Amino acid sequence: MIPRVGKSASDVPMxxxxxxxxxxxxxxxxxEFSSDSEATEEVxxxxxxxxxxxxxxFRATLQGTALNELxxxxxxx
Numbered sequence: 001m002i003p004r005v006g007k008s009a010s011d012v013p014m015x016x017x018x019x020x021x022x023x024x025x026x027x028x029x030x031x032e033f034s035s036d037s038e039a040t041e042e043v044x045x046x047x048x049x050x051x052x053x054x055x056x057x058f059r060a061t062l063q064g065t066a067l068n069e070l071x072x073x074x075x076x077x
Contacts, residue, residue: 012064019050019062019070 006012012019025044050070052060057077064070 006064008068009064009070010066010068012062012070014061014063014073016062017052021048021050022046023048 004011004013023046025046050062052062052072054060058074060072060074062070063073
């Protein structure tokens with residue numbers, strides 16, 4: 001396994017066995033000391049771990065598509 005970094009689902013290569021995603025939610029918070037045109041940006045980050053599993057004759061992997069989608073690929077022997 002080789003670590004890779006990307007910014008979209010299309011960057012996820014075929015046969016990916018583990019994927020850690022940082023999901024950010026940006027919000028503009030106004031403080032009582034700031035004017036209407038000034039806003040303090042706060043970024044809330046959550047981390048999501050995708051770990052496809054295998055059981056018996058079944059195995060699962062992840063892959064990105066050209067349409068920027070994430071696919072779970074499940075195979076049976």
